[in-house]
Amino acid sequence: MTAPIPPARPATDRPSLAPSRGDRPGLRAVAPAVIATAVPAALAVVATVALADGTARAPLAWGLGAAALLLCAAVAAASRATVTARLLRRRLDSVTNDTGRLLQERARLTGETSRERTRLTDEFAAERTRLTEEFAAERARLTEEFAVERTLLTDGFAAERTLLDERNTRDTARLTTELAQERARLGTQNARQAAELRRARSDRAAAVSAAANAAGRMQALATGMLADLRAMEDKHSDEEVLADLLHLDHRTAQAGRLADSVAVLAGARSGRRWARPIVMESILRGAMGRIAGYQRVRVHSASEAAVAGHAAEGVMHALAEILDNAANFSPPTAEVHVYVEEVPAGVIVSVEDSGLVMGEVQLRRAESAVSGEGADLGGLSGTRLGLAVVGRLARKYGLRVSFRPSARGGTGVLVLVPQDILSDSSGAETPVAPEPPALPAPEPRETHSATRALPDPEPEPVRAHEFASHDDESAGNLPKRSRGRTLAEAERGRSRTAAAPEARSDADDKYRGARFGSFRQAVRRTPSDGAGDDTPPGDAPRERAHTGSAQDSGPEPSPHATSHLEGDPTS
Amino acid sequence: MSRPGRDDAPDRLYTLTGGRSRSAPDTPFDLVTLVVAECDPVPGMQSEHTAILRLCARPTAVVEVAAELGLPVSITRILLSDLLAAGRVSARHPRKAVHNGIPDPDILEQVLVGLRNL
Incomplete structure (x- = not known):
């Protein structure tokens, strides 16, 4: 494949100081002299031995042989020394020649070096001088240019500043005059608007007071009508007439609630005042009686708490608005459940519907509406007065109203009636049942049982925590x-x-x-209708009940099975 | 006709009966039917029912119950029908005191006492 590289042959022409092969003389250089000595010596020995006696022949042979050998060795050493001296002399000559050549070379190089250094030193000095001069020139030029530029800019700046100062002064003067004019204009406008505001306020106050006045008269009318209707219900025992009267009663109660709402929003005092504490059952029934869908309301209450007379109407009204909301925002056949629970802080009435679930935003809006903080009439809309009314009433009587999603799928409203507007139920009397008010004491606190709006004589199982049954009230004590x-x-x-x-x-x-x-x-039978006016109030319902009883004595009940009110539940 | 008294009840009559204003056609109550309670009041009952049960611990006429409750007789009859349907009261017609033409002397005595008390 690849050709074998021939071994480099040593250069023959280089001056070599290394000892060559001739340093040590070989056998070939010594051999002729040794042979030339050995041959005659051997001949002489042989001759001598041959000539000598027999006895002396052996030692002589040995001695001569040794002498001959010594002679040969001496000749060899001399010959070798001679050759060696010749070789060394030759090497000394060549070394001397080399040394001379090297000295010449060094002298030559020294001369060249000194020449070159001198030349470079000269060039450096010249270059430095030249650069120094150029730098000085450049600096002088730049200094001049800088001075010129600075002068220029200083002049421009001064001119500019003067200009701006003048303009600023002018603008300041102009703005000052404009400000004064604007201030004067705004002052007059402010005064005009203040006058308008005063006028609007007085208009608003007049309108509100007119509304309050009208609402108060409507309340009085409604209250009077309700009393009249109640008297008529006692008087007419015909079931047809009674059904119509109850229908009218219901309508009038709703009208009265509307008048109450307007009165509350107008800041008038709310409705009528009750002279005695009203028990929770009556409060709830009074609230139910003022809404259209009262037949869908189921009350679960065994509470004996009573609301103080001055606050009873407000609580009733607020509950009526909440119940109306619950009934209106749930399906027309769904029931609204009302639970009453007594807690240390008062009485909690929770109203749960299964209607629409309020969203987060709606809940917050409703909470803020019932918090009663927005006391202005600004956010009212014509059809949504309820929560605003509840808010006013809550602030007035210290009710706490909160909303939460109901377990029934709709919205739950919690109303806390505080303890300070509750009163001891021993002072409360239910006029429709003039029994001793302390009688229902065995009914336990925190009991959820059913007092249905549709009278359900079979109460649901009572979850009673404490049930103290003292039946010391026998019938003879009634x-x-x-x-x-x-x-x-x-x-x-x-x-x-x-x-x-x-x-x-x-x-x-x-x-x-x-x-x-x-x-x-x-x-x-009551002698005449007019005689009822001077009857004491406590006797009046009784008198009329008797009248109705006398009229009812003859005929059998009407064959109509459905009442008028049942046919028209949500009018 | 009347002045709005301060001691009316806030309960309207239709809320006592859930809107019913007439009793069922087969109701056994007329004005003088005697009503007797069959059990004691139970907590959580409507207060009128409680009152009726307490009142009728002794036999009591329907019209008396109505007068004591201060309710119209029709409403009272509805309440009594509910109680009767639940078996909490029983109804009994009064003794025929005059069936042979001679009134019971006890009754006459009571009439006399009543007249004197007037």
């Missing part, structure tokens, strides 16, 4: 109100008889007579 006695007197009489029950049994005859007397009162 208050009997004889004619001419007010309810309070009957109460006092009852407490006296309760203190001495055995005296009661002694007067059994008298008791039976009293029973008959009440029967007789029941069938007695």
